[in-house]
Amino acid sequence: MTMIQALRSAMDVMLERDPDVVIFGQDVGYFGGVFRCTDGLQAKYGKQRVFDAPISEGGIVGVAVGMGAYGLRPVAEIQFADYFYPASDQIVSEAARLRYRSAGDFTAPLTIRMPCGGGIYGGQTHSQSPEALFTHVCGLRTVMPSNPYDAKGLLIAAIECDDPVIFLEPKRLYNGPFDGHHDRPSTPWSAHPLGLVPQGHYSLPLDQAAVFRPGADITVLTYGTMVWVAEAAARETGIDAEIIDLRCIWPLDLDTIIASVKKTGRCVVLHEATRTSGFGAELVALVQEHCFYHLEVPVERVSGWDTPYPHAQEWDYFPGPARVAAALQRAMEK
Template sequence: MNMIQALNSALHVKMAEDPNVLSFGEDAGYFGGVFRVTDQLQQKHGLTRSFDAPISECGIVAAAIGMGAYGLRPVVEIQFADYIYPAYDQIVSEAAKLRYRSAGQFTSPIVVRSPYGGGIFGGQTHSQSPESLFTHIAGLKVVIPSNPYDAKGLLTAAIEDDDPVIFFEPKRLYNGPFDGWHQKPVSPWKAQELAQVPTGKYVEPIGKARIMREGADVTILCYGTMVWVSLAGAEHAGVDAEVIDLRTLVPLDIET
């Protein structure tokens, strides 16, 4: 699978397993999302569990928080991470604080999915990387996969988590890893290995990094698209470089 197919598979598996899981966002229902990550969710799971939302990022997240507080597990799509700013207050002031402010009586088990980052010539409003704005917020988990296998396992873990998870998807990697601007896969052996995605359910734990390349001279910490850029650099630099894919920016895997 590529990353789009892996994410789509995770959503189908969890929605089939748990009737409380639902998905919505702008063009994320009938159309299946601009990148097709939510493809066929509405057709398979029905209008009440996969539907289109108005063009209101604040409203999308606010509705999800209410749903989560009542026991549902909404997975909402912000069409591009560049559009997440209108929802920022709801995410950091409401979703992230609900467990603490209610002394544990309520949680906000929501996932906010969004394609992020550059590399597809998307211009100024389709290329931003706002992850740092969320890594500094107590109460949020921030996950960024770099490959199809991790994408499915981590999204499954995010949906099952009882607290809000910001799940950024590197749109540059949706169809596979590439070396810089050239349409040439890097580390093809690793890319092929991590594209072997089971069709059934599995979970990759949140808060655990992945060592992508062993090395003794220098350690490169990276995530998302830069994992593959770092692997390409390590292979051509002439040094024994270790490459660690953080996978989860918060919580950070200090031990690894």
């Protein structure tokens, strides 16, 4: 499956399995979503369970919070992650705090799906990577898969979770495998098979990272599209890098991170988002706190630029294999 097909399969499984699951958002019903993730689900399950919403992100998330408190399990789509800002009060002040404010009498078992990151020349309002903003909020879980198998298992787990889950979906991974060489839109996708994804129900833990690529020389901490960029850089340099795919950005699997960095003694942190106050800064701090006496060199950080999202320079803004390779080589040479 592609990631889109895997996500659709997850929602299909949960709609069939649990009558309390409902899916809604802008264009997700008859049209099947701007990226076709919900294509065919309204025809299969009806307009009562898969339906369109007005262009009101605050309204979409506010309704989802109410549905969750009532006992439903809503899956709300924000058409692009950039559009979540009008719903930020509902996400931060209502969804994230409902369990605490009600002393456990109410929960907010809602999943908010958001396509994130660049790759479609969407410019400033269709290409942001705001994951760090969500990790700052107590009560939210923040997830970003890097492959179809994880995407389905994590989305099922998110829908089944009693906490509100921010489910970020990298647009560059939607329609095919990514081998890290897709540095320009003219470069074709790689020819290796799509992700193998079971048809039925399965779930993955919402607090567990994956060792995407075992290695002994250096640890790369990353998630989403950048997992594949890191893999390409390691392959091209010949450096035996251990790539940790965080998958669940928060809660964070700190044990896997610590074990890897203590083993390798070197670390590169990589993400697509803006550098300053990006989630990489938190990762660097945690590595320093827990692995300081095991580090051979300072932690390297590779990220997007500290600028408003550039439209024409989109593919220069992304950390590509060359920038990651340079960071790996710097860390190995010190």
